[in-house]
Amino acid sequence: MTPGALTVRADAVVLDIEGTTGSARHVHDVLFPYARARLGPWFAARRGTREHAELLEAVREFAGDPALDEAAAVAALTAWSDADVKAPPLKAVQARIWAAGYADATLTGHVYPDVPGALERWRRAGIARYVYSSGAEPAQRAWFRHSGRGDLTVLLDGYFDLASAGGKKEPDSYRAITAAIGVPAKRTVFLSDVTAELDAAAAAGWHTVGVARAPERPPTGTAHPWITTLDATALTGPHHHEAGTA
Numbered sequence: 747m748t749p750g751a752l753t754v755r756a757d758a759v760v761l762d763i764e765g766t767t768g769s770a771r772h773v774h775d776v777l778f779p780y781a782r783a784r785l786g787p788w789f790a791a792r793r794g795t796r797e798h799a800e801l802l803e804a805v806r807e808f809a810g811d812p813a814l815d816e817a818a819a820v821a822a823l824t825a826w827s828d829a830d831v832k833a834p835p836l837k838a839v840q841a842r843i844w845a846a847g848y849a850d851a852t853l854t855g856h857v858y859p860d861v862p863g864a865l866e867r868w869r870r871a872g873i874a875r876y877v878y879s880s881g882a883e884p885a886q887r888a889w890f891r892h893s894g895r896g897d898l899t900v901l902l903d904g905y906f907d908l909a910s911a912g913g914k915k916e917p918d919s920y921r922a923i924t925a926a927i928g929v930p931a932k933r934t935v936f937l938s939d940v941t942a943e944l945d946a947a948a949a950a951g952w953h954t955v956g957v958a959r960a961p962e963r964p965p966t967g968t969a970h971p972w973i974t975t976l977d978a979t980a981l982t983g984p985h986h987h988e989a990g991t992a
């Protein structure tokens with residue numbers, strides 16, 4: 747444990763993916779382009795299926811244009827991908843496209859080296875471990891199952907996404923997660939690299955810890971403590987087993 751580590755009393759930890767447990771560069775330089783290049787073929791291969799009709803309808807709804815045809819829907823999804831719009835239909839299609847890449851080992855989930863050890867420490871301390879990402883739940887599971895550091899899903903208790911919890915900058919999303927996991931807000935800690943997400947979690951009564959991964963640096967003037975490695979976060983849970991914190 748890093749000397750002077752930040753100590754938080756928590757029974758549950760909720761982890762962001764991009765920029766916190768995994769590399770934002772990997773998401774933007776590998777995952778997004780992989781799906782973007784396959785959006786058109788993905789829709790074309792599913793013409794006439796229920797899956798095609800449902801996704802087209804979801805794109806129309808999010809775009810606010812009930813007349814969108816397949817080509818226009820693919821154009822909208824492409825634009826959302828380029829602008830990193832956290833659009834649920836985009837996240838749903840990306841997850842399905844990425845699944846093939848994980849299955850044939852073209853894709854590997856990027857996980858920082860301190861993540862498996864932190865998850866294991868928190869597991870031993872009796873702290874429940876959840877993921878909350880804008881990426882759809884199947885994409886989150888695939889990322890951790892096919893991580894470059896082995897199958898980490900065995901160390902995770904659940905996953906929340908835009909569909910199950912809502913947007914990450916909305917306090918109500920954190921309240922929804924509190925209700926779902928049955929852990930009081932004041933015993934839950936959220937780790938993220940995005941100040942607006944941390945602000946929303948804090949507004950819902952959660953503890954918050956900002957994570958700045960090199961070469962990013964902790965921002966100044968936020969209401970949150972910041973760390974640069976999970977090794978600097980000592981969570982004391984119900985079992986108080988975490989090294990250096992009992």
Ligand SMILES: CSCCC(=O)C(=O)COP(=O)(O)O
Pocket residue numbers: 762763764765773777832837878879880881882885886889914
């Ligand atoms: C493995 S989930 C893919 C990441 C993603 O699609 C995304 O939008 C990242 O969102 P996050 O909330 O983890 O920053």
Ligand SMILES: [Mg+2]
Pocket residue numbers: 762763764765766938939940
């Ligand atoms: Mg993030």
